[in-house]
Amino acid sequence: MDGSHRFHEVFVDLYYLRKIVCTGGLMVIDDDWWPSVHTAVQYYERNLGWRAIPDAFSGETIGVGPQGQTGARCKA
Numbered sequence: 001m002d003g004s005h006r007f008h009e010v011f012v013d014l015y016y017l018r019k020i021v022c023t024g025g026l027m028v029i030d031d032d033w034w035p036s037v038h039t040a041v042q043y044y045e046r047n048l049g050w051r052a053i054p055d056a057f058s059g060e061t062i063g064v065g066p067q068g069q070t071g072a073r074c075k076a
Contacts, residue, residue, distance in 0.1 A: 001013055001014070001017060001027060001028065001029050001030060002030035002031070005031060005034050005036055005037055006036055007036040007037075007039055007040050010036060010037050010040040010041075011040040011043065014027075014040060014041070014044055018044070018048070026053075029041055
């Protein structure tokens with residue numbers, strides 16, 4: 001998923017994705033280092049049992065967050 005970076009829009013995207021992705025399916029979330037995106041994802045992890053797969057990709061993914069900071073994060 002690579003869409004908006006605003007919390008409420010990410011939250012709604014995830015809500016509808018959970019209805020179309022089969023149980024056991026995989027969602028790849030882009031820009032998880034943005035606080036708004038990360039907070040929305042955390043809601044689903046904490047309340048609906050979703051889980052991160054930190055080693056889903058080989059190598060390291062580098063991203064640039066909202067204040068220009070770079071970070072190595074990859075969640076699947």
